[in-house]
């Protein structure tokens with residue numbers, strides 16, 4: 001079985017870490033047919049209230065579904081996604 005690795009650079013994507021707000025982009029989610037990514041609140045932010053709903057993040061969760069099509073990498077305007085296998 002191919003082991004897929006997907007890395008997102010949160011300095012480019014993620015409004016808690018200085019990148020853009022993934023809610024206003026989400027192009028990776030739209031481009032990915034098998035729906036590998038999940039958009040969620042960023043629980044790990046070092047803010048007074050880490051549960052503040054203004055902080056969001058994209059995480060590649062369902063790696064085994066990835067077909068290595070590269071659509072997410074191409075769609076990301078921030079060049080924040082790396083897919084390797």
Ligand code: SF4
Nearest residue numbers: 032066067069070072
């Ligand atoms: S490479 Fe294709 S299948 Fe894999 S996460 Fe990106 S868009 Fe989805």
Ligand code: SF4
Nearest residue numbers: 013025026027028076
């Ligand atoms: S396409 Fe790139 S910048 Fe847009 S939400 Fe996905 S990872 Fe973030």
